Amino acid sequence: xxxxxxxxxxxxxxxxxYATECPFCGQAHVRLPLKPGExxxxxxxxxxxxxxxxxxxxxxxxxxxxxxxxxxxxxxxRK
Ligand SMILES: [Zn+2]
Numbered sequence: 001x002x003x004x005x006x007x008x009x010x011x012x013x014x015x016x017x018y019a020t021e022c023p024f025c026g027q028a029h030v031r032l033p034l035k036p037g038e039x040x041x042x043x044x045x046x047x048x049x050x051x052x053x054x055x056x057x058x059x060x061x062x063x064x065x066x067x068x069x070x071x072x073x074x075x076x077x078r079k
Pocket of ligand 1: 022023024025026027053054055056057058
């Protein structure tokens with residue numbers, strides 16, 4: 001069970017994955033270098049995927065996903 005602090009809300013629009021808000025710099029609606037098919041592979045935690053946020057170049061290791069959240073390997077403490 002991954003703690004809620006590690007979760008990042010996301011949306012899929014067309015063929016792109018957007019973070020609702022960047023946990024590092026606060027930018028809203030950030031398009032992630034991630035495809036919906038890769039989110040599907042994350043679900044269940046069998047695959048891991050690193051993403052670099054285009055807004056501030058912070059790197060995040062994703063370890064799981066569900067229908068609403070991407071789950072990171074560390075807490076995302078929002079300001
Ligand atoms: Zn950012």
